[in-house]
Amino acid sequence: MSSNPFRIQNPQPQPQRQPRDLRKVNQQVQAVDLKVQMKMKNIKYKIGVVSGKGGVGKSFVSSNLAMAIAASGRKVGIVDVDFHGPSVPKMLGVRGQMLTADDKGINPVIGPFGIKVVSIDFLLPRDDTPVVWRGAIKHSAIKQFLGDVNWGELDYLIIDMPPGTGDEALSIAQLVPGITGFVIVTIPSEVSTLAVKKSINFARTVNTKILGVVENMSHFVCPSDGKVYYIFGEGKGKKMAEEMGVDLLGQVPLDPSIAEANDAGEPFFLKHPDSPTSKEFLNIADKVIKIVESNQ
Numbered sequence: 125m126s127s128n129p130f131r132i133q134n135p136q137p138q139p140q141r142q143p144r145d146l147r148k149v150n151q152q153v154q155a156v157d158l159k160v161q162m163k164m165k166n167i168k169y170k171i172g173v174v175s176g177k178g179g180v181g182k183s184f185v186s187s188n189l190a191m192a193i194a195a196s197g198r199k200v201g202i203v204d205v206d207f208h209g210p211s212v213p214k215m216l217g218v219r220g221q222m223l224t225a226d227d228k229g230i231n232p233v234i235g236p237f238g239i240k241v242v243s244i245d246f247l248l249p250r251d252d253t254p255v256v257w258r259g260a261i262k263h264s265a266i267k268q269f270l271g272d273v274n275w276g277e278l279d280y281l282i283i284d285m286p287p288g289t290g291d292e293a294l295s296i297a298q299l300v301p302g303i304t305g306f307v308i309v310t311i312p313s314e315v316s317t318l319a320v321k322k323s324i325n326f327a328r329t330v331n332t333k334i335l336g337v338v339e340n341m342s343h344f345v346c347p348s349d350g351k352v353y354y355i356f357g358e359g360k361g362k363k364m365a366e367e368m369g370v371d372l373l374g375q376v377p378l379d380p381s382i383a384e385a386n387d388a389g390e391p392f393f394l395k396h397p398d399s400p401t402s403k404e405f406l407n408i409a410d411k412v413i414k415i416v417e418s419n420q
């Protein structure tokens with residue numbers, strides 16, 4: 125019997141895989157797309173929201189950070205390049221709307237506070253249609269999302285990136301060389317913070333500033349007695365931020381009303397404006413604004 129239970133045959137012996145040469149990554153980052161560059165010139169600050177692992181609330185943080193920045197009167201756009209799990213439209217309450225086109229390009233969907241939203245979700249024919257794309261197609265889609273959309277003049281473009289440091293992250297680093305920085309989302313578990321360290325090292329490899337870390341699901345406040353529980357452990361995000369020399373921008377609680385609003389397709393920040401979570405997002409937005417605008 126074969127020792128390969130999957131019966132996968134390699135027709136030829138494969139050369140030994142070499143680790144990715146970081147100099148080559150940097151050279152690729154230099155290859156800039158002019159059309160994208162023209163559009164990006166009209167946007168003052170571009171912020172990538174990244175996470176080492178999936179399911180830690182990156183899209184929730186992207187969407188609510190976008191609303192909190194827009195609530196200050198700044199013009200904001202959000203581009204969802206999480207092709208395999210596009211949740212930004214739902215979290216901003218604009219799911220089911222369509223992108224339109226005119227002779228100047230593609231018009232984004234307009235969300236709360238006038239936020240311009242672009243996501244593959246607006247183009248999928250059915251809820252359960254999977255996106256099955258190789259890296260080159262994703263790269264070309266990202267190029268179109270950035271270069272063919274009528275973004276106009278914006279103060280901020282929030283880029284909701286897929287988890288990890290794969291093709292999309294490299295495409296963004298390559299296509300938006302002037303990216304202002306990354307906001308990194310984690311939950312306070314060892315597994316997530318370990319993956320985040322990789323994202324931080326990736327950001328450093330592509331010479332992108334880390335604006336800071338948001339610790340999501342950091343604690344749970346019991347509604348009956350107000351007692352605080354640290355479900356995943358206490359202080360792990362803070363410890364990781366200190367170890368890696370990056371700022372902790374904020375701590376967002378684990379809260380069933382967040383999951384409910386997201387599942388119902390209602391923007392949390394609008395539905396619960398006075399909640400501690402929305403106030404925390406205003407603080408996080410304030411910190412991000414201070415960091416990027418004082419660096420001008």
Ligand SMILES: Nc1ncnc2c1ncn2[C@@H]1O[C@H](COP(=O)(O)OP(=O)(O)OP(=O)(O)O)[C@@H](O)[C@H]1O
Pocket residue numbers: 175177178179180181182183184185206209210211286287340341376377378379380382383384386387
């Ligand atoms: N602080 C929170 N409290 C309760 N539920 C949350 C919280 N943050 C996110 N969620 C829920 O967790 C799930 C995952 O969130 P989200 O889609 O934002 O994660 P993600 O990191 O973007 O995932 P992926 O990258 O895999 O697409 C969603 O159902 C969301 O409603």
